[in-house]
Amino acid sequence: MTKPFAISGGDPAGIGPEIICKSWLERQKYGLQPFFVVGNFLDFEGNSDVPTVKISEPAEALSKFETALPVFHIHEGDPAVAGQPSLDGAQCALHALEIAVGLARSGDAAAIITAPVSKSQLYQVGFRYPGQTEFVSERCGIARENAVMMLAGPSLRVIPMTTHIALKAVPPLLTQELITARAEAARKAMIRNFGILQPRIAVAGLNPHAGEDGNLGTEEKTVMEPAIQRLRKDGLDISGPLPADTMFHAEARSRYDVALCPYHDQALVPLKTLHFFDGVNMTLGLPIVRTSPDHGTAFEIAGQNKADPRSMIAAIQMAATAVENRKEHDHRVRF
Ligand SMILES: NC(=O)C1=CN([C@@H]2O[C@H](COP(=O)(O)OP(=O)(O)OC[C@H]3O[C@@H](n4cnc5c(N)ncnc54)[C@H](O)[C@@H]3O)[C@@H](O)[C@H]2O)C=CC1
């Protein structure tokens, strides 16, 4: 590994600084690649007993990482007050995200790991994206509607085919084109990021009991089945639409590598139930590697030394896995 990872600091009033500092403390135990954090130096200096060092070039992180947490200082301002989000903190989070993506795009960072942001705080400072997934995708030249979110833990990977939208907006968006695009993205992502050369994809139905043969909703018959059949003809190992209530127990999970779900909570409820403390959010289809812990800012416990860093550690580890696998498997995938 010749380039360090960039971690965008997230909302500085949340648990981001704490889980980043704790991850640095655990760097040897978990064999973490060198990383640096992008944010306001003051939010990390004195945040805990972790030594910090200001860097002005990402490459400096490589030599400094063993003895201190390297901070790429990009935002002037007072340090945030833990648990009290502010507009200045939201600006800092947004600025850090922008810079970190740029460093990954330019190749100065080997990957980007994003600490949690508060979407409602970001919306107050002009952020116009559903989430970081769409922001990072657009910065990489991919239209936001083509951004693909995946959450993954040791025993489950899920892709919500629609993300941060109201439930009533889901059925009109669930088209054959969307299912096809998400399935193709899933297939490529399994190969290039995880080295799963023949990925098995399962698709959850939209309605209870996957529509009960058209009696509890028709989207399965009119939209989902035709899309899945065509994908199967094209050579994908894809099953469904499956009743969502019975596809997440252990034996069912052993039959697929990734599950596509029509809407956010259908995917994230099983994932966070199984893997809240070691789940990772990864954006698929990007020229760069972007991962994130699966949880949010947890303002109510910020600054109290209660935050569990394992999801952040898993996000750093998954980024390293993806970087390595891409070297070996990217040539297998046509973009
Ligand atoms: N990747 C991201 O940037 C994400 C950001 N969010 C944002 O986070 C904010 C808060 O969202 P919530 O729904 O409350 O979810 P949350 O994940 O921040 O908190 C849910 C519950 O889990 C606890 N928790 C979360 N992370 C923890 C950790 N590492 N260790 C110990 N306890 C932890 C919290 O204290 C709370 O009880 C929202 O503004 C949302 O937009 C939510 C999910 C992901």
Ligand SMILES: NCC(=O)COP(=O)(O)O
């Ligand atoms: N529910 C997942 C989540 O909020 C993460 O979103 P993103 O900001 O990574 O797009």
